[in-house]
Amino acid sequence: MAGLTEDHPPLGNDNINEEIKHKSGKDIVETGGGEREMAPPVGSSIQRSTSRPQLDLSGAVIKGNFEEKDPTILLPNQSDDISHLALDIGGSLIKLIYFSRHEERSVNDRRKRTVKERLGVSNGNRRSYPILGGRLHFVKFETAKINECLDFISSKQLHHGGMDSHGWNSEAPKNDNAIIKATGGGAFKFADLFKDRLGVSIEKEDEMNCLVAGANFLLKAIRHEAFTHMEGHKEFVQIDHNELFPYLLVNIGSGVSMLKVDGDGKFQRVSGTNVGGGTYWGLGRLLTKCKSFDELLELSQRGDNRAVDMLVGDIYGGMDYSKIGLSASTIASSFGKAISENKDLEDYRPEDISLSLLRMISYNIGQIAYLNALRFGLKRIFFGGFFIRGHAYTMDTISFAVNFWSQGDAQAMFLRHEGFLGALGAFMSYEKHGLDDLMVHQLVERFPMGAPYTGGKIHGPPLGDLNEKISWMEKFVQKGSEIIAPVPMAPPGTTGLGGFEAPSSKGDTLRSDASNLNVGVLHLVPTLEVFPLLADPKTYEPNTIDLSDHSELEYWFTVLSEHLPDLVDKAVASEGGTDDAERRANAFARAFSAHLARLMEEPAAYGKLGLANLLELREECLREFHFVDAYRSIKQRENEASLAVLPDLLMELDSMSEETRMLTLIEGVLAANIFDWGSRACVDLYHKGTIIEIYRMSRKKMQRPWKVDDFDVFKARMLGSGEKKPRPHKRALLFVDNSGADIVLGMLPLARELLRRGTEVVLVANSLPALNDVTAMELPDIVAEAAKHCDIIRGAAEAGGLLVDAMINIQDGSKEKSIPVPLMVVENGCGSPCIDLRQVSLELAAAAKDADLIILEGMGRALHTNFNARFKCDALKLAMVKNQRLAGKLIKGNIYDCVCRYEPAS
């Protein structure tokens, strides 16, 4: 395929080629007569000699389709001239979206290639051409400061395809006639300025088209994009793609437009109102003399509308008019109290006026929106536009109106990227970038420290390189103020959140949602898939612990904070303890603390928050400050120590009866799982003895019954009872956890046992480092080392393509021995101690197709996440609980209790 890329075939040809290959692949399978076992050696040897893999028989067998595409490399010719920038230039804000490609990952490691061939990993048929993995960034500028925006574009060379374009775009001559897609009124107004300053032409896109395209993309592609907001409570809603349409999109700008959206590009403006954001600001300015929209909004948070509005209670002498469902606190007449008293404008508090105005307008919009939704039978109403700004009170009022009038039948929903609908739509209007094909699981949202804007204002330049980022974090600390949000320069009072009362209450504790901080960078990972063995992907929820329970959040916040100094030490040490490493590590600590603080105040700030997200955030922060692998040396040391005692362990195991061995193996997994740098308790343990001592001690303590103990059921499935021997599993997926003893003395021996019983074994490990978890990159070396002492492992590893150098030998030897079942390694697609099975790597998804046993090991993957997950095949969850609180909560047990949960296929 690399060849194809260089040739820049037009799209149509590409498809045809694929068709042909697809067919010929099938032909070969047929003539090949099902000699599946021959596939790995053939594929591997050819892989090494040419850049383009030949037909892979096993792939054809597995998928019935051979469509080899490498989505991380390929960008067909027709995508090269895509501009990576789109703008929405509104009256007050410029919204900018730009795309940056993922850094080249080492796609040539031997494991990956082999796995690809074995499993027949392809990009699937969904897309006619692959799209780039990369990131979508969201940035805002004030329209009044358009020069900042131009500088930004210029410095990043966004108008020329971005700084990172060389290598895949360099062949194309720089286009002097570059075009940028833009929408919003300013697309007309500032077209000349863009031409003068950047030499680019602005191509105007229809505003409504963009809004709808942007909303459709967000709702389909981003998890936790939409949320409801009732009485201060935010709840994320995941909408099934098939049930998305039709919906009502209400865009609240200066005025309000209401669009009925029936599908992609299918919409109709059905209504609107002239009472919108402009009315709020315009009337508000006249009445309060506020200088900005945000100031006015800010004022409203301290207001009490009862001073200005006439309530039902005012008319009914404090009583409800319950007969028609009006409570005493219902507003009967907005500003109605201003008539009956001898007070002038000056006698009213601007705060009260602002709140009254906000309620009037929000409520009115909610009501008209609902009536229009009703008219067309639409159940969902999405609100977007600059008026909302994530302002809690505004959202509550709109929700209240929709809920009240619909009697709970219709729902008001808001979008986290509400401000970027138009810009996204403009971005989508570039043809052929393939973004519209992305599925929700292919986007990962991250929250780096790099986009320092707030309240519609840019504070300092967006942080491109590491150094800027570090100095920014340092400055952050110098400011000395308490860390309340990732953005330090925000005016006091606008960034924090905290308490919020229902609309009927006094407004002085209301705070802005500061939602522009809630927008992260979107990582587009077209290779992610939903794990195919999930029994019910729609209801699957990875997190076991719900962090919306504030005490729970507080606990984990403390755990993570306390663990931070140790992590910083490790990180510094991993990079040689240099000054630079120290500086970066400190910046990391501050950044992560700031995120934690932000989340403590607004748990839903970054979408639905689970422990898995929190742990991943930490790893992401480390990576952001260029700590590739903080536990590198520790992992290495522990691997070596464990591998040294592996032969003894294997001998010990081999001397046992099958039944005893099975128990010992499971005990071993549980015992070895004690080696976990993510657990505070275990880190303390490490100071008390060597790895082997701890392992032995730990294994000795493994007294059954364990707190959760399905071992007997598992054993019956494996060994049968009495004479009857059950059929071995065909393929087992082993989700491994930590390096060192955990993998070497725990999981490898178990894998070996499965192999011995004729079950193919796939070791599933992290794509990126997280704590001391073993990664898919490291595993082949560990396996190779273990193979030196064990024929079973060696044979299987060779069959699985993990021992490439030994490949020739095995081909010779295989004539005499029976072909061993293969041992393989796949990456799971994530870099977190937990795993969200809705987003796994393509190769794991492919490997899962033939699997009939899943073994999840360790707290992160078996307890924090997936404890309640149900699978289509047999599943074994093994972990030692190394946290007292979790033990109590999950299994009503104590620290160091063990979980051996076996669930036969559902």
Place this chain on the structure above:
Amino acid sequence: MEESGIRGKLEERESNDMPSTPPIDQVSHLALDIGGSLIKVVYFSSDCNCSVDDDQDKRLPEKNLGIASANRNYCTLSGRLNFAKFETHKIDDCLEFISSKQLHRCGIQMNSDGWQHEALECDKNIIKATGGGAFKFANLFKEKLGVSLDKVDEMNSLVAGANFLLKAVSSEAFTYRDGQKEYEQIDHNDLYPYLLVNIGSGVGMIKVDGDKKFERVSGTSVGGGTFWGLGKLLTKCKSFDDLLELSHKGNNRVIDMLVGDIYGGMDYTKIGLSSTAIASSFGKAISENKELEDYRPEDVARSLLRMISNNIGQIAYLNALRFGLKRIFFGGFFIRGHAYTMDTISVAVNFWSKGEAKATFLRHEGFLGALGAFLSYKGHGLDGLMTHQQVDSLPKSVCWNGDELRSSVFGNLNENGSIECSVQLSN
């Protein structure tokens, strides 16, 4: 406070500003609608003619079709329904007015014998009242006038009042477009269902399916109180009427952001918006460095009026659409027969319905609730008067209740004037 009367049966008079001070000895009766901003008063004053039904039949043959010939003994009381209003915060004026006219004495004080004894029943000192103030000011009435307010449900009253007006008073309803008033003849059999939009301080929207058959389907807090309240803050006007008057002379384009302002003078034809459509009310106030003082109060008032009228028209239309109602009647004190208000509401309904629905207004728009309360008297007062006679053979509602009205009331009226009417009383 307005008070006027029309004399002369079955005649419509265009001019009705003749101040009338009903003589104490005439039949009179009182009902109140105490709203958030205004108190509406309806009372009856009789010319004191009691005639038997054959008299009346002669006079009103066509109105009397529903009456079986067996029901002979009618007495027709002729008189006027008078309308008055006060600002709620000047409730003392109202109390004084009632007191001065002795209206609360329930004065059914007939000088023709046979009726006098009924007056005694009225000494229970009960006044029918509706509106929130009926609760709030109950004690005040008790203290000041020694009367109890008998609270009548607000929605019931509104609907009863509207039904009464639409059926009994000819030329009550009219449409308004481009300065042209056009009276609607309402076919009684084709009246229901309709949407009644009562624009008081707030706005209530009621789907009316028949006599006493109705449902409050919607409403909005952006109503007359909002216009007046915001207007007072923005213009320092001293009264609602001043504010309306101001709006007459204003130009809303100074403050409103029009579609053309956004699209450089062009229409946004793709979505059917002309360049003169208001894109954002008060939207221009954001983009200029002008303070409140820099705007003419006239323009502010105009802008405000358009915003609120348009909004009410839109919400009303959407609700009419929802229930498939072709007719929307607008009432309530906000309108006050103000041409521009009616025009804006009409335009809004017409625009959003693409001409399908029509806004219709009522000449007695402000007194629906009070009339409804007035019609609710039973067992004492006028009603008692009637039930004293042939209760069984005649519907109780013979005189004052909506659709079984025996032609007793005709009207002739005009805004806030009085309605000349006859009350049939059976003997």
